[in-house]
Amino acid sequence: MNASETVKERTPIIRVDDVSKWFGSVVAVSEVSFDVYPGITGLLGPNGAGKTTLLRMITGLAEVSQGEISVLGGHPRSDPDLYRRIGVMVEHEGSYDFMSGRRFVELTARLHEVDDAAAAATRSIARVNLSDAADRPIRTYSRGMRQRIRLAATFVHEPELLILDEPLNGADPRQRVEFQELLLALADEGRTILISSHVLEEVELLASRVLLVVNGKLAAEGDFHAIRQALDDRPYQVRISCDRPRALAAGLIGLDSVDSVQLDDGTLIVLSSNVGALQAALPRSAAELDVRLTGVEPLDDSLESVFSYLVES
Amino acid sequence: MIAIYLLSLRQLQGRWRIAALLAVTAVPLVPAIFAVASSDRPTALDLDDGLINGVLASAVLPILTLVAATPVFGNELEDKTLGNLTMTPLKRWRIVAPKLAAAISVAVPLIALSAVVSVLVAFQGAEIDGAGRAAAAAAIGLAIGALLYGTMFAWLGLFTSRALGIGLLYVFIWEGLFGTFVDGLKYLSVRQYSLSIIRQLDPTRFDGSSQTVIGIEAAAVGAGIVLVAFALLTVRRLRSMDVP
Incomplete structure (x- = not known):
C-alpha cells in the first residue's frame, strides 16, 4: 500500500x-x-x-x-x-x-x-x-x-x-x-x-x-x-558534473528526453521534459562516450521554484 | 454572555461618542429653560407638543439611540474583531443579546435622565402640577422607545457600514415626516409608541390633544413586533453574513 x-x-x-x-x-x-x-x-x-x-x-x-x-x-x-x-x-x-x-x-x-x-x-x-x-x-x-x-x-x-x-x-x-x-x-x-x-x-x-x-x-x-x-509539462533543470562536459553535451543533445543543454562553468545544465527518461539515458550515454559522471543534481526541486513556475504559467 | 456585554460597553467608550451622547442628552434643557424664561408661561399642552413630542421623542430619543446602538456591531465590523465572537461555540442569540443589552444600557439611562431633568425644569418652572409624574411618564415612555430603537439600530449597524447616515435619514424622513403626517404610518412609528405610552401613564398632562396619537393597545402590539422582529433579524443576519 x-x-x-x-x-x-x-x-x-x-x-x-x-x-x-x-x-x-x-x-x-x-x-x-x-x-x-x-x-x-x-x-x-x-x-x-x-x-x-x-x-x-x-x-x-x-x-x-x-x-x-x-x-x-x-x-x-x-x-x-x-x-x-x-x-x-x-x-x-x-x-x-x-x-x-x-x-x-x-x-x-x-x-x-x-x-x-x-x-x-x-x-x-x-x-x-x-x-x-x-x-x-x-x-x-x-x-x-x-x-x-x-x-x-x-x-x-x-x-x-x-x-x-x-x-x-x-x-x-x-x-x-x-x-x-x-x-x-x-x-x-x-x-x-x-x-x-x-x-x-x-x-x-x-x-x-x-x-x-x-x-x-x-x-x-x-x-x-x-x-x-504532476507538473509534467514543466522542464526540469538538472546540473551534471563530469570530466568531459563538452563531449557529454554533444551526446545528450540528440536524446529525446533532453530539450536543451547549456555549458555553465564546467558543468552542464540540462533542461528535460521527461526526467525519468533522462535518468535512464544519462548513465548509458556517459558510458558510451566514456565520460565519468561526478554529480547529478536537480536545480529546481525547491518549493519556491515550483511556486514561481505555477504563478508564471 | 457577561463577557460580551462588558466588552461591548468598553467598545462604546470612545471619547467622541461619549461627548456626542452627553451633548444630545443635554439638548432638551435648552427649550425647557427657554420655555420657562419666556414671558408667556407654557401650558402642559405646549410642553407636550414642543418639548416631549418636538424635541425628546422626535430628535433626542432616536439620535441618542442611534449613536449608542449602531456601533455595538458596527465598530467590530470596522476593526475586524467580530470574528473573535462569531468563531466561538456560542449560539448567535447569545452574542446578540448582550450587545443589545449594552446599547440599551447606555441609551436608556441617558434618555431617561434627559427626560426627567428637562420635564422637571419645564413643568416646575411653568408651575404646572404633577411635574414628577410627568417626568416619570416621559422617562418610561422614552426608555421603551430607546429599547425599540436600540434593537433596530443595532441591526442596522450589522447590516450596513453606513448605519449612522441611513439611521438619520430614517429618523427624519420616516419618523419625522411619514410617521407624523400619514395617519396609517403612525402605527409603524416607534415615536408614536413612546408618545402613546407617555400619555397612558400621565393622561392628565399629556392628553394627546396636540395631535393624534395611536392607542396604547396598538402601541403595545407594535412595540412587541418591532422588538422581536429586529432581534430576530439581527440573529439571522449574524448567522448568514460574511464576517470581515
Whole structure:
C-alpha cells in the first residue's frame, strides 16, 4: 500500500468539494476541491490567489457561493458548536488593543466556555513565550508579539484543528523558528493544522502536504515532490558534473528526453521534459562516450521554484 | 454572555461618542429653560407638543439611540474583531443579546435622565402640577422607545457600514415626516409608541390633544413586533453574513 492510498482511506478533517466564491462579477475562488488530513498542510499561493477567501469559507466567516465544505463532519457556520474543536487565526483579524494580552486570551477561553479560563490562558501564553509581557496592553506589542498572543488565543481551548492564515507575518527570524517549533509540537500532539503562507520556505519546513492555489484555482496538491511530478509539462533543470562536459553535451543533445543543454562553468545544465527518461539515458550515454559522471543534481526541486513556475504559467 | 456585554460597553467608550451622547442628552434643557424664561408661561399642552413630542421623542430619543446602538456591531465590523465572537461555540442569540443589552444600557439611562431633568425644569418652572409624574411618564415612555430603537439600530449597524447616515435619514424622513403626517404610518412609528405610552401613564398632562396619537393597545402590539422582529433579524443576519 503506497502513501497516497493510505491517505485516501483516512477520513478527511476538512473536505472542500467543488467550491467557488465570487463577489459580484469577480471570481475569487473557482471550483476548488481538496481534502485535509491530520498533520500540517500548507496552503500556498501568492497574495490575491484566494487563500484567505478559501480559509474564510472553511472557518465559516464567509458563505460559499457554490460547492460544499465539511469541517470535522459538519460546518461551523451552521453548527457553531464545532468551534470548540477548531482554533482559527485569520490574517487581518483585529485584536482588542485596550486589553492586556492575558485578558484577550482569557476572554477567548471564556467565549469557548473553557472551564478554567484563567489557567488555560496562562498555559497558552507560556507556550508562545509571552508570559513576561502578558499583562501589558496589546497596543504596546510589536507585530510579532501580536501574532504570538493571537496564536495563544487560537489554541487556548485545545482545539483538534488549527486553521492559521499567514501566522508568521510580522515575526522576526527568531520568532519564526519558535513559531515553527511550536506548530510542529502542536501537530505532534495529534492536531490537524492548515496553515497558509506565501513564504514558501516556512511551509516547506513545516508541512507534510501542500495545496497550491493560483488565481483562485487549486494548481496542485499533495506531497511537494508529488506535485513536482504532476507538473509534467514543466522542464526540469538538472546540473551534471563530469570530466568531459563538452563531449557529454554533444551526446545528450540528440536524446529525446533532453530539450536543451547549456555549458555553465564546467558543468552542464540540462533542461528535460521527461526526467525519468533522462535518468535512464544519462548513465548509458556517459558510458558510451566514456565520460565519468561526478554529480547529478536537480536545480529546481525547491518549493519556491515550483511556486514561481505555477504563478508564471 | 457577561463577557460580551462588558466588552461591548468598553467598545462604546470612545471619547467622541461619549461627548456626542452627553451633548444630545443635554439638548432638551435648552427649550425647557427657554420655555420657562419666556414671558408667556407654557401650558402642559405646549410642553407636550414642543418639548416631549418636538424635541425628546422626535430628535433626542432616536439620535441618542442611534449613536449608542449602531456601533455595538458596527465598530467590530470596522476593526475586524467580530470574528473573535462569531468563531466561538456560542449560539448567535447569545452574542446578540448582550450587545443589545449594552446599547440599551447606555441609551436608556441617558434618555431617561434627559427626560426627567428637562420635564422637571419645564413643568416646575411653568408651575404646572404633577411635574414628577410627568417626568416619570416621559422617562418610561422614552426608555421603551430607546429599547425599540436600540434593537433596530443595532441591526442596522450589522447590516450596513453606513448605519449612522441611513439611521438619520430614517429618523427624519420616516419618523419625522411619514410617521407624523400619514395617519396609517403612525402605527409603524416607534415615536408614536413612546408618545402613546407617555400619555397612558400621565393622561392628565399629556392628553394627546396636540395631535393624534395611536392607542396604547396598538402601541403595545407594535412595540412587541418591532422588538422581536429586529432581534430576530439581527440573529439571522449574524448567522448568514460574511464576517470581515
